[in-house]
Amino acid sequence: xxxxxxxxxxxxxxxxxxxxxxxxxxxxxxxxxxxxxxxxxxxxxxxxxxxxxxxxxxxxxxxxxxxxxxxxxxxxxxxxxxxxxxxxxxxxxxxxxxxxxxxxxxxxxxxxx
Amino acid sequence: xxxxxxxxxxxxxxxxxxxxxxxxxxxxxxxxxxxxxxxxxxxxxxxxxxxxxxxxxxxxxxxxxxxxxxxxxxxxxxxxxxxxxxxxxxxxxxxxxxxxxxxxxxxxxxxx
Numbered sequence: 001x002x003x004x005x006x007x008x009x010x011x012x013x014x015x016x017x018x019x020x021x022x023x024x025x026x027x028x029x030x031x032x033x034x035x036x037x038x039x040x041x042x043x044x045x046x047x048x049x050x051x052x053x054x055x056x057x058x059x060x061x062x063x064x065x066x067x068x069x070x071x072x073x074x075x076x077x078x079x080x081x082x083x084x085x086x087x088x089x090x091x092x093x094x095x096x097x098x099x100x101x102x103x104x105x106x107x108x109x110x111x112x113x
Numbered sequence: 114x115x116x117x118x119x120x121x122x123x124x125x126x127x128x129x130x131x132x133x134x135x136x137x138x139x140x141x142x143x144x145x146x147x148x149x150x151x152x153x154x155x156x157x158x159x160x161x162x163x164x165x166x167x168x169x170x171x172x173x174x175x176x177x178x179x180x181x182x183x184x185x186x187x188x189x190x191x192x193x194x195x196x197x198x199x200x201x202x203x204x205x206x207x208x209x210x211x212x213x214x215x216x217x218x219x220x221x222x223x224x225x
Contacts, residue, residue: 041217042202042215042218043202043215101147
């Protein structure tokens with residue numbers, strides 16, 4: 001079955017540490033996205049990538065970094081510079097047809113301890 | 114600045130009745146709109162969409178209405194079922210673009 005896999009589902013990080021969230025898709029989609037969900041704030045775009053080896057900052061990119069070395073993979077690193085990293089992180093991908101919007105992964109809950 | 118807004122954070126409806134979820138947008142250039150359904154600790158799943166050339170799209174119990182002059186869309190669920198209890202996000206985009214703009218979500222509770 002085609003889809004997006006995010007891992008891990010739950011992640012705990014100590015303050016001052018960097019942590020990387022994995023996102024893999026086998027849908028052959030060109031575009032991939034990272035969103036953050038906080039209560040009462042909906043989904044906010046962190047970074048997106050429309051092709052391999054290229055990515056763009058979203059609305060809240062500060063304290064995050066990404067890479068897109070392969071079409072299938074778009075990992076997100078939450079750095080120690082991110083002041084409030086505790087959130088639910090969603091990865092999504094998008095094909096050439098807009099009709100069905102994004103396909104989302106099941107998310108990663110990051111908690112800073 | 115929030116380009117897509119859902120002003121009701123929560124809604125409770127009796128089973129069998131109609132649920133109406135509302136969404137407003139500010140960018141008149143948006144030409145494609147979607148609704149997503151999200152359960153806790155899961156990613157959103159696509160529910161229904163509508164193009165700006167239409168004012169209504171229906172899929173089973175779900176109907177989306179678009180009022181372009183008011184920059185408003187709504188999702189009607191009838192009859193509502195307990196399994197519909199979830200958070201619903203509306204989203205908008207330009208067909209020529211790749212980025213979707215999401216509302217803040219409405220948590221629907223269907224009471225048995």
